[in-house]
Amino acid sequence: EIVLTQSPATLSLSPGERATLSCRASQSVSTYLAWYQQKPGQAPRLLIYDASNRATGIPARFSGSGSGTDFTLTISSLEPEDFAVYYCQQRSNWPPITFGQGTRLEIK
């Protein structure tokens, strides 16, 4: 099973700042990695697929990078609505499909 480790567990930033979230895989997942955003009481929403492609309707301030075992989600300038929990997910070697444990992005 491929384990995804996200860091940091919690990130405290202010609106307008840049956020950098990390996801590390226990073995290579090529670029079969996605990022999701989840707000309280809501279903997850796909942000980035195939490591670096923004999903439909996702603002350009969200970007993804990486391949192999190290991936990054960057939010260039935080908006108030961006404070949420973010998950990475791999589907390179499955079953099982696995998710990271999440990074909580909170307002400082």
Next chain:
Amino acid sequence: EVQLVESGGGLVQPGGSLRLSCAASGFMFSSFEMNWVRQAPGKGLEWVSYISGSGSSTSYADSVKGRFTISRDNAKNSLYLQMNSLRAEDTAIYYCARELRAGAAADSFGYWGQGTLVTVSS
């Protein structure tokens, strides 16, 4: 517009059974692989099960293998999860999720339902 609406959740005793449904609309249901993903209260996301567009191929997380069965009825645009021998640790919100692109290998979950809560407790 793609819509996924889950139903069938509720309170069930340990050892009991429950059948979840997911009604799909706004796309050609039979062309897309589907999954169930769950989230225990205050916890992260856990993939539960997968089914191919035709229904001929399925897969399960080890935590539910042998107890849960995924199925679909393409004529009714519906996805199901039959859950037997339920345990307290199965308590979670259960989401159905559709692949982003039809026919894409190792695809992401592009669309999610709002979820249905399953509580296993005596």
